[in-house]
Amino acid sequence: MINKKFGLILAAGILALAACGEEEQPAANDATEVEEQESAPAEETAPEAEEEMPEEDTEKEESAEDDAEKVADEAPEAMSGAASALLANGETTSFVFNEAGEFSIFCEPHPVMKMTVLVEEGAEQMDEVAIDIADYEFVEETITVAPGTTIVWTNQDQVQHNVAIK
Numbered sequence: 001m002i003n004k005k006f007g008l009i010l011a012a013g014i015l016a017l018a019a020c021g022e023e024e025q026p027a028a029n030d031a032t033e034v035e036e037q038e039s040a041p042a043e044e045t046a047p048e049a050e051e052e053m054p055e056e057d058t059e060k061e062e063s064a065e066d067d068a069e070k071v072a073d074e075a076p077e078a079m080s081g082a083a084s085a086l087l088a089n090g091e092t093t094s095f096v097f098n099e100a101g102e103f104s105i106f107c108e109p110h111p112v113m114k115m116t117v118l119v120e121e122g123a124e125q126m127d128e129v130a131i132d133i134a135d136y137e138f139v140e141e142t143i144t145v146a147p148g149t150t151i152v153w154t155n156q157d158q159v160q161h162n163v164a165i166k
């Protein structure tokens with residue numbers, strides 16, 4: 001609110017000054033100057049508040065990143081050699097894919113079970129993506145996700161599977 005007011009006063013002041021530069025109106029000019037002087041204390045605080053605004057936004061973004069990091073903490077980062085525990089029927093596991101690139105996924109007890117995760121900047125799938133493991137297969141053969149996506153696998157089979165990264 002203060003910023004808007006200040007903006008209006010500033011805009012009015014600039015307009016008045018610009019107008020005064022062209023047509024000499026001493027009376028109107030004096031009135032404008034007095035007005036500006038009266039509102040000076042408010043102006044002194046307003047620019048600071050305006051400058052602080054972006055910092056606050058940055059802090060908000062950082063806290064959003066912190067939240068994302070918390071999610072990432074829950075799901076281990078996808079990297080070569082990583083593997084989940086064996087999943088019983090209905091159990092889930094997840095990895096977060098932060099790095100762009102290609103990840104070959106397989107099931108350790110059944111190495112024929114494979115899928116590929118492509119991590120690409122600007123991919124439509126993001127945040128959290130669910131993939132079932134059913135009938136000895138990863139339901140998606142290849143999936144493209146944006147960096148930072150957490151993929152959650154759910155074992156729908158009665159046999160145990162896991163999710164390993166080559």
Ligand SMILES: [Cu+2]
Nearest residue numbers: 107110161162
């Ligand atoms: Cu398996």
